[in-house]
Amino acid sequence: MRIGMAYRYWCGECTSRTPWLSNARAQQAQIDHYAEKHPGIPPGGHVEVHRGDPQGGLGCLVFIGITVALLIVAASCHR
Numbered sequence: 001m002r003i004g005m006a007y008r009y010w011c012g013e014c015t016s017r018t019p020w021l022s023n024a025r026a027q028q029a030q031i032d033h034y035a036e037k038h039p040g041i042p043p044g045g046h047v048e049v050h051r052g053d054p055q056g057g058l059g060c061l062v063f064i065g066i067t068v069a070l071l072i073v074a075a076s077c078h079r
């Protein structure tokens with residue numbers, strides 16, 4: 001297992017974003033954020049993936065413009 005992959009979900013409705021977490025936990029944080037702040041709106045926005053050491057390597061920041069909704073569907077299928 002490689003350590004250091006971190007995920008941060010950006011809200012599509014406001015400027016809020018989750019802390020750097022594992023994918024599942026960040027995804028849940030985004031869902032919780034929508035449930036609390038934007039009830040009735042499907043989770044959207046995008047996810048930012050950070051490879052490597054979270055303490056450094058800012059050059060490794062990768063933005064992926066995938067909708068959170070797609071990931072949630074993928075995650076539920078994965079179970």
Ligand SMILES: [Zn+2]
Nearest residue numbers: 011013014016
């Ligand atoms: Zn929001």
